[in-house]
Amino acid sequence: MSQTEAPARKGGLAAGPLAGPTAWLDDRVGLATIVKKNLRKVFPDHWSFLLGEIALYSFIILLLSGTFLSVWFKPSMAEIIYTGSYDPLYGIEMSEAYASTLDISFDVRGGLLMRQIHHWAAALFLAAMMVHMLRVFFTGAYRKPRELNWLVGLGLLQLGIIEGFAGYSLPDDLLSGTGLRIAEGLMRSIPIVGTYISFFVFGGEFPGNEFIPRLYVAHVLLVPGILLALITLHMVLLVYHKHTQWPGPGRTNNNVVGYPLLPVYAAKAGGFFFVVFGVTALMGALFQINPVWVFGPYNPSQVTAGSQPDFYMGWLDGALRIMPAWEFTILDWTFSMNVFIPGVALMGLLFTILGAYPFVEQWVTGDRRVHHLLQRPRNAPTRTAFGAAGITAYGLLWISGGNDIIATQFQLDFYWITRLLRVLVFVGPVLAFVATRRVCIGLQRKDAEVVVHGFETGIITRSPDGEYSERHLPLSPAEAWTLSAHDRTEPAGLPAASDHNGVAAPHGRVEQVRGRLSRFWVGHDHQKPTADEVREAHEHHADDDELEPAEQQFGGVNELGVPRRH
């Protein structure tokens, strides 16, 4: 840092050898070596890298607000008479869990705020994890060497969903009890052992008096403990691999360009934690969430119309709603596929696909190289199309979770909507796949066109011999590089199924399949232009009066036909 003439202050960090408490600490734990190695660690800058940070920060907010709530919450299903200050429920029999949630909301100052911060932060935690995961997926950030961190992230998302469901089930109000009733039904649907699982989990019949205390231990100790361990692993791997970066001038697969942890990232990331915390606190102040006092205590013979789970459970609820009534009995055993497939198997299917995807892609494309540069979604059209298909399926199931609300709000026929969704959930993803891949390939063509010929300016010139032509604005070298820094793709060649003696090649069948899949995967990609193509185009344009390359991004032309430059 800057060497000023001012005499180094005694004991100051910049004053040379360590002294005082820092020296005391370094004598014992060798702090300086760690500090030296890591405090100037470089992080690249991009808005999409903040999504994971939001997830991390909301987890910290959850730990803080959750600790506050645990001081007053009583995880007990013992029935008591409510005598707190919320008048409409005064004198009513309810569980201690529900009564203590009312106390937190009405009789502990700041309790309602903490409850609402906790619930909003939970929703934010799940939403941020999902969007972060989509970012990682669509940019190919999960590729080697980061496949393991993708799996760790997947584990975090699954645990987060369980943790969230456990959390909103704890207050033992009418809505959360209805959710647990459904969860118990899902357990029962597991073939052969379902009833036993339900009885072991609930300590007997539903609802019993064992479940809330058990759920509480899972919610405040077991699951957060595993979450914390996995988050630590996620961060350690992030630091070890160093962050991925977008291609750009000077950014290669072998370096990372950005700002140092100390001071810029410490200030930006640390400041961003306070921004996320501040936003959740304002949401807790301004937007009501889960007003348990409105629902009343759990009563297995009551329910409110329009019951909806938290948003991250909506797609499962939707799947349960549109599943046809498929149940059969074989040899005295009943198999409730109308519940098991959407309620249990679907979640398993989603996470299996997500977990397997990096390895399947690696096998099909044969790309086992190390990747630190991100891909623009358009440059991996098949992956982007798979992602779009997945989002479409998820979105349609999520919409199905509100089929009754859609029917009542839009005055539509409920049966018709449900039947339509049953079809759409299969057709929609296929359409999304085809359309997305076409759009991606179209965008690739556009990029290639722009790299070769530059931007269209809309400026038409007439040559002295009467020929009309449009002027092109060449890209700046930085832009041209950014648009063409990605790898080319090439489908794996089809190996011969047998050699010239007719002997079947080892793994011949598997390789044939791989070859075909690989053609499907990357065979339609539009490749970036070659250096020769660019050179030829420039020579061609040299005849026209080509415009000077834009220093900055091309911003269209103004009303006089002159290109705008930022």
Add this chain to the structure above:
Amino acid sequence: MTDQRSPRPGNEDALPARPGSVPGTGEHSHDDGREPGREVEHHHGDPVADPGLHEHVPRPSDVDPALDKRAERLVATMFGLSALLTLAFCVAYFAIPEDAVVANTSAMNLALGGTLGLALLFIGFGAVHWARTLMDDHEIVELRHDAASPAEDRAEAVATIEQGNTESGFGRRPLIRNTLVASMGALGLPTVVLLRDLGPLPGSDPKTTVWANGVRVVEDPSGEPIRPEELTVGSLVNCEPGVFFETDEEGEPLYEGTELLNAKAKAAVIVVKMAPEEITPTEGREDWGVDGVLCFSKICPHLGCPISLWEQQTRNLICPCHQSTFDLADGGSVVFGPAKRPVPQLQLGVDDDGYLIALGDFADPVGPSFPEMYQD
């Protein structure tokens, strides 16, 4: 494509970025005098060359001391405001009455959340603004390393493990190795066995309810018994077994607390009255009603939600959770939705006083399906 895995660079210090240079091309001088040992990055088939990092463009606050001062003041103002808001939070905590209401919401919640939220935001905005306007904004280039260990480390690691194996005799003494593996594996059993007391075995519990011959069908939540002639055609009444409202000799309720909830989760019913000519009774159940009054389980055979939406015109009962629809005039059969089984019916009769009673337990399993549902 070329193999993108670079040789391990000589040091891991971050290098200050140089405008116009391509990091990793060996242009940098190194203080320790070592050559970086890296080859020029060569991209086969790249249409254009990497122009290298952008030249650093100074920000307005870098060149204009007035702007620099202004940014500094702004950051300090935000930090200061944050501290004031935190103080306001503490004042609000003690000053605002707990039951005060502002704009239809708790004044306490609004004040605490508003001050805390803004206090946190001002710290965040201040720190970010400081980083963006005042901190050094030269980009830094750091070299990556292979995630994999160098070959010699790998070889050494394998040798070390091999040494451990040799010194312990783990591979050489299969008897010890196998018995150790078996004993460790056996420890898995207690972890499962110990969970046995999580709950009782199901037995016949999921198949039975408290309904029995002679149990009165009473209104929920009043506990009033029902005379069939008092019901109007088209009406639906939520009901419970009368035993929920009875007490033993010492005046204690027969069912209370958890036991009551467990029993209620299976025994809740609805009683409907329809014009007898509208009803198409299930075969063999023609006499299960009393003058057009029928009784069905209120617990959905899909996933156990209380089925509570009654469409008088179509005589359909709809579950609010997953919209399974049942036709009560047709023995509770499924009209639409994910439920497979009809909603179970309870056989009704009238006791000597003219009140509705059950003539036995449900004939079909109540609530969500389970594997042993149709076993004896």
